Each structure stands twice: as structure tokens, then as C-alpha cells.
Amino acid sequence: MSPNKPILICQCAERGLVEIGSVPRDVAAVIVPDLCKAAAARDPRLANEFAEIHACHPRAVRALFDFAGHPLGAGVDVVNHRDPAIRPSGDPSFQSNPAWYPVIDYNRCTACGQCHEFCLFGVYEKTDEGRVVVAHPGSCKNNCPACARICPETAIIFPKVGESPINGAEITDEDQRKANVKINVDEILGDDVYAALNARKQKRRSLLDQKKIDKALEERRKCSEKKL
Incomplete structure (x- = not known):
């Protein structure tokens, strides 16, 4: 050093x-x-x-x-320092104003845009060059790493998640990683992935209705009170 x-x-x-x-x-x-x-x-x-x-x-x-x-x-x-041998020093539940949001491993990201289409809360944006960026981290729904589960390259990282490799742990088995992504996509989206993504995109647009925005914020508040 x-x-x-x-x-x-x-x-x-x-x-x-x-x-x-x-x-x-x-x-x-x-x-x-x-x-x-x-x-x-x-x-x-x-x-x-x-x-x-x-x-x-x-x-x-x-x-x-x-x-x-x-x-x-x-x-x-x-x-x-997230070694399993080291016992966490605090309660894993959220305190006020948690810093919960995704970051992108651009060494793995292919800019496919599935995270952008899947997210209902406008966390992601696409640049003019087609690069996906985390534009609004404060809009992410607390304790929700769902976008990371559908990323085909496991490029989305939530550092506070307990589950590897979406918490940023190194990926050592690519075949197992791909199998896990397939399971996650099937569970979240069903058989017709692109139809489901399009449905979620339309749903995100419908959130422009103020009542639905208020409901989403209430869901977000409730989610923040739960442990991952």
C-alpha cells in the first residue's frame, strides 16, 4: 500500500x-x-x-x-469485507432514506435494454448512443432487485443484496449463471418474454395517472419496511 x-x-x-x-x-x-x-x-x-x-x-x-x-x-x-466469516455488525433492515439502487457492470452489459423495459419506476434511461444508464437511482423501489434477475448477462448489481452474484460477487460458473437467469425470467415474465416486457412497458406508461403514482409510492413505502 x-x-x-x-x-x-x-x-x-x-x-x-x-x-x-x-x-x-x-x-x-x-x-x-x-x-x-x-x-x-x-x-x-x-x-x-x-x-x-x-x-x-x-x-x-x-x-x-x-x-x-x-x-x-x-x-x-x-x-x-462481505466475507461470510465476518459477522455483520448491524440489523440488515433498512433505516430511513436507504441508498438502494442498481449499478451496471459495463464489462458485462450488452445494452440489450431489458432492464430499461422491465423497470416500472423510471430508474433507467438509454442514451442517444444506446447505452443503458442508471439515471434516477432515487426512484428505485426499496428491496426490489427484480431487474437484476432478468438481465441476460448478470450485469445489474445491487450491492446490498445478500444473494450472489447480483450483489456483485464474482461469477465463476457461467453455465450455472445462465441457468439461473432462465429460471428467474420464467418465474417473473412467463413463457412469452417479449410480450411480457411490452406489457410492463405499457404499464409503466400508465403510471402517469396520478392515482396510480400515489399507489406505487405507497407500495414502495411498505416494501421499505420489509427485510429482503
Whole structure:
């Protein structure tokens, strides 16, 4: 670790998913309560050139930094503190104003747009170049990782989810991953995938009706009170 570069520590305060010990006094550290929230807020501290990052799965961390506009260099060491051997330090239920939203692993994303068509809450947008982006992270429905389950390339990451690999864990078995995606799509959409996606797209448009928007917000509130 370079003595001239700070380390970053994510405490994941809302879910207690990581447990990090004390930092030596001679080490410069940037401590954020929640890296997801810092990335969504475009926290300027994330622009630092870090020697190490202590947080969760490296794939999720790199996607969060991409989302924040500060891609990590290849030489940055990401230390995964979501090791099963480490007992979570807090209650995994949400506190107020949770930082729950997806980020995209662009090393896997093919810009097929299924996540954009599937989401009812306008989280995703497509750029003029066809790139899918998380444009409105605050609109994501708490505890809902459904879009990640239908992504054919498993490119959608929800860092706070307990289930691998949609929480950003490394993918080691591509055949099993593809099988799991097929099961998820069948369960969520049924046999006619594209017809179901089109139906969801029309439903999303119907949410422009204020009463339906109010109902969706109420559903979102109730969902936030439940554990994943």
C-alpha cells in the first residue's frame, strides 16, 4: 500500500454488511458511512486516488465508482469485507432514506435494454448512443432487485443484496449463471418474454395517472419496511 495514497472505508451503516476494524493512526483514511449513498450523491471524496478500498465485492465497488464518475484504476486493491466469516455488525433492515439502487457492470452489459423495459419506476434511461444508464437511482423501489434477475448477462448489481452474484460477487460458473437467469425470467415474465416486457412497458406508461403514482409510492413505502 502506497504511503502517499489514502484508503477508503465503507461502513455500510444502513445494513451493517461490513465490519472493519480500527485504522492505524499512520494511515490516511477516507471513511464514508455508505458507499452506495456516496456514489449516488457524486461525493467529491470519491475522486481521490486510493491505495486500497475496504468495502464489499470488488465488482460492485468498481461499478459504484463508475456510476459516481470516478472509474477505479487497475492497480487499486479492493478488500472484500462481505466475507461470510465476518459477522455483520448491524440489523440488515433498512433505516430511513436507504441508498438502494442498481449499478451496471459495463464489462458485462450488452445494452440489450431489458432492464430499461422491465423497470416500472423510471430508474433507467438509454442514451442517444444506446447505452443503458442508471439515471434516477432515487426512484428505485426499496428491496426490489427484480431487474437484476432478468438481465441476460448478470450485469445489474445491487450491492446490498445478500444473494450472489447480483450483489456483485464474482461469477465463476457461467453455465450455472445462465441457468439461473432462465429460471428467474420464467418465474417473473412467463413463457412469452417479449410480450411480457411490452406489457410492463405499457404499464409503466400508465403510471402517469396520478392515482396510480400515489399507489406505487405507497407500495414502495411498505416494501421499505420489509427485510429482503
